Amino acid sequence: MDSPMILVVIGKNEVEEFLHYKDLIPRLEVALGEFSKPDREDIQPVRCTVPLQRYNGFLGLMPAYLAHEDFLCTKMVCFYKRESGSNLPSTRATVLLIDPEYGNVNAVMDGDVITAKRTAAVSAISAKLLMPAKSEVFTILGSGHQALSHYNVFTETFSFKQVRVWSWRRESSERFAQAALGPVTVCESVEEAVNGADVIVTATRATEPVLFGQWVKPGAHVAAVGACRPDWRELDDVLMSKAEVYVDSREGAAAESGEVILSGAKVFAELGEVLNGTRPAQREKTTVFKSLGMGIQDAVAAKLVFEQWKRHH
Ligand SMILES: NC(=O)c1ccc[n+]([C@@H]2O[C@H](COP(=O)([O-])OP(=O)(O)OC[C@H]3O[C@@H](n4cnc5c(N)ncnc54)[C@H](O)[C@@H]3O)[C@@H](O)[C@H]2O)c1
Ligand SMILES: O=C(O)[C@@H]1CCCCN1
Known part of the structure; x- marks a missing residue:
């Protein structure tokens, strides 16, 4: 017997309409x-990846089960090592909601907005916990989808005196600055962009380092969002x-993060450990939050979208 639900398709516009940082951030925490x-009790295996060599990319499968809420879903996300000048998106994602009791699919949802917003929301949580107490300068490296969602949630959540952007191509940084809701300073080099910055987000497709420690102010917080393969670095x-x-x-970082694996750096804590009070937030030190993305983050976002969708239909 099937579950009584019929299959619904929830597109990008609806996900955008139903997913708000003010609801997402506390649930992600x-x-x-x-x-x-x-x-x-929540279950989330490390992402299973299928290489797509012909296209220089991967298919990532990201199932998650939120046990307390009895919510089961999986994201399917393709991500590509695009040429630097390419205008094609580096990730495309879809989320399937599955009835945990019967196994049938209840909803197919756009995953691009979910990926953009939940990733930025988690970086904002890292900054809330780890950035210097008086943070005035915020720098974004990259000017793509993640750069924009990070700009939106960081400026919505914190008050910076200056926001700077650097990107591979100056035209893209200028387009980014025009699309932003507040003033953004376009920088010519990474060094100029991060000089004196308190909070730095790296959201590029780089596979070799773009951000060098010698340029980073002691005590700054870096949320590193790109470089999600064991041999990729930002x-x-x-x-x-x-x-x-x-x-x-920790499990994801040990398997997938070039920054962690190739540098041999020790992981001090998961964000969740800081939120639980079992590991300290060393706000006064230079901190890196290495983000790789998790199925449970997608599940939290997809659940919120589905709740709102049901309320409106
Ligand atoms: N941590 C996570 O949960 C998570 C989630 C989604 C995406 N990502 C990763 O974040 C990164 C950005 O994703 P996006 O969707 O914004 O991509 P995007 O394609 O929209 O933007 C990528 C940006 O990187 C710049 N760029 C390209 N090649 C570069 C290079 N060699 N050096 C420096 N900059 C370069 C581009 O000009 C562009 O500004 C990707 O690496 C993606 O895989 C991580
Ligand atoms: O968690 C995610 O959705 C992304 C997909 C692309 C690769 C990095 N992580």
């Missing part, structure tokens, strides 16, 4: 905390060795 408990060894390293999942 709870989920990250649950994930980092030794007796966790940050150099100097930065990885001078910073206290926080991750979303």
Whole structure:
């Protein structure tokens, strides 16, 4: 017998309409905390990846089960090592909601907005915990989808005196600055962009380091969002060795993060451990939050979207 639900398709516009940072952030904080408990019940295997060599990319499968909420879903995300000048998106994602009792699919949802917003929301949580107490200068490296979602949530959540952007191509940085809701200073080089910055987000497709420790102010917080393969980097060894390293999942970082694996840096804590109070937030030190993305983050976001969708239909 099937579950009584019929299959619904929820597109990008609806996900955008139903997913708000003010709802997403507190729920992600709870989920990250649950994930980092030794007796966790939520289930999330490390991403399974299928190489797509012909296209220089991967298909990532990201299932998750939120046990307390009896919510089961999986994201399917293709991500590519695009040429630097390419205008094609580096990730495309879809989320399937599955009835945990009967096994049938209840909903197919756009995953691009979910990926953009939940990733930025988790970086904002890292900054809330780890950035210097008086943070005035915020720098974004990259000017793509993640750069924009990070700009949106960081400027919505914190008050910076200056926001700077650097990107591979100046035209893209200028387009980014025009699309942003507030003033953004376009920088010519990474060094200029990060000089004196308190908070730095790296959201590029780089596979070799673009951010070097010698340029980063002591005590700054870096949320590193790109470089999600064991041999890809955005940050150099100097930065990885001078910073206290926080991750979303230790297991994920050990399997997938070039920054962690190649530098040999020790992971100090998961964000969830800081949220649970079992590891300290070393705000006064230079900190790196290495983000790789987790299925439970997608599940939290997809659940919120589905709740709102049901309310409106
Ligand atoms: N941590 C997570 O959960 C998570 C989630 C989604 C995406 N990502 C990763 O974040 C990164 C950005 O994703 P996006 O969706 O914004 O991509 P995007 O394609 O929209 O933007 C990528 C940006 O990187 C710049 N760029 C390209 N090649 C570069 C290079 N060699 N050096 C420096 N900059 C370069 C581009 O100009 C562009 O500004 C990707 O690496 C992606 O895989 C991580
Ligand atoms: O968690 C995610 O959704 C992304 C997909 C692309 C690779 C990095 N992580």
